[in-house]
Amino acid sequence: MPLLKKLVGAALVLGGVAAIAGWFLSAPVRLGAATLAQLGPGDADRGKRIFYAGGCTSCHAKPGSQGDARLQLVGGLELKTPFGTFVPPNISQDTKDGIGAWSVEDFANAMLKGVSPSGEHLYPAFPYISYARMKPADIADLYAFLKTLPAVAGKAPANSLGFPFNVRRGLGLWKLLYLSDKPVVSFPEGTPQPVQAGRYLVEGPGHCGECHTPRDLTGGTRKSQWLAGAAAAEGSGIVPNITSGEGGIADWSEADIANYLETGFTPDFDTVGGAMVDVQRNMAVLTREDRAAIAAYLKAVPPHPNGYPARKKPAS
């Protein structure tokens, strides 16, 4: 059967081409010289703001730490997701167990491209999909601030993921779909400055969309339901809708949002809960202007109805 032979041969060639193409397409891509040139010298004082906007300590401090212990970025929290358990690593200044030996370029490649110094893809539980929208100068500032924090020895346990999620190379294809430095929400020209500043904080360092936006089948955020709320990645709860759509925060004023981020109290004097407690405590460290900018942006984003299914009424 020469025809069958030909078909098999063609399939093999095609398969081979696809495999080779896939290998190249999935290769980790580092930052170009132009971006690296924008890093600048870095300023630790400015970096402190980025540190709290980014919420680094919420995942990288030892679980349950309070006070100054939250600046010991030894890792070890377990994020139990449908993909498996992710464990944020030690990002303290320890040269062996942490990132003390990383150059600012190494750090920028991790933050903006999700690539480790050894050239491996990082898992997006580390929210570089959001951080990719950050300004290089802010990355350098954050790097300078991290340099002021203590070195703490000790490796966090490894991730525990099933196939195919344990194949890091596969993330290269995933990044082609989702990694972009472009803003999510586009605003017309002349949009007030606080809204734009808020967009940067929310979509970039704040990475609010990572929890507040529902995900599609392959785990990317659905931009058509940006910030509409989602089923929590961990546990059985939900993460609320923070747009002005149905179920969201249309009845919150900008002052209400800013006050919530500062004090943890909602307008009707319920309080912050769950994973948002740590986030709110970070937001409380930011300036009044930054919180007001976040509020202005949230009131300006397109409204969506809840991005999670309605609660099932218990059978009586």
Added chain:
Amino acid sequence: MRKLILAISMLAFAGSAAFADPVADRQALMKERGKIAAGLSKVVKGETPYDAASVLTALQALQANAEKFHAGVDALFPAGSDIGDTTASPKIWQDMAGFKTAEGKYLADVKAAVAAAPADADALKAQFNTIGGGCGNCHQSYRVKKG
């Protein structure tokens, strides 16, 4: 200010009425707690002028509320009451000891505020931040948002 005191007394009274439903009961206590906190927050923010007597009354109401919760915690959170119209996390029952520690610390913080009655809005602010932090600490672990 009299209105505030009256409202608090009425709330305290409403809170003392016995419910047969532990979920409704604990939610009523939490709502009352939030209302009192809202009144105090206005003083902290300077929206209501500082008045020592009414602040103390509010703090005492907060203490009465916390004591009711503390004394009734077993009846308020019986096994199996994590289902239905509640945002109580199953973690409460998995870690009842931790839950009781958190709610005990909250009561202690409120009592401390009453014992060292604040002399001005700044003193109240410090106490209010401690108490409010307790709200977050407990809700971080023991409440789950549902759709």
